[in-house]
Amino acid sequence: MVKTITIKDDVYNKLKTQKRKNESFSDLFERLVEQALYGGNDALKNLKGSIEYDKKEKENILAEMASKRSERRF
Numbered sequence: 001m002v003k004t005i006t007i008k009d010d011v012y013n014k015l016k017t018q019k020r021k022n023e024s025f026s027d028l029f030e031r032l033v034e035q036a037l038y039g040g041n042d043a044l045k046n047l048k049g050s051i052e053y054d055k056k057e058k059e060n061i062l063a064e065m066a067s068k069r070s071e072r073r074f
C-alpha cells in the first residue's frame with residue numbers, strides 16, 4: 001500500500017541530505033525509524049570520530065581492551 005505525506009520544504013531538504021545513493025525515501029524512513037527504535041549499527045557509525053584521544057590515551061584504551069579480551073569469564 002502506498003501513502004502520500006506532506007512535509008515542509010526544509011524538512012524535505014534535511015531528509016534529502018540523509019538519503020544514501022540509490023536509497024528510496026521509503027528506505028530512508030525505514031532506516032531512520034529502526035535506528036530510533038533499536039539503536040542500529042548506524043548509531044555507532046555516527047559516533048565514529050566524534051571523540052578524540054591523544055596517543056597515550058589511545059594506547060591505554062587499546063591495552064585495556066586487549067587485556068579484557070584475553071580474560072576468561074565464567
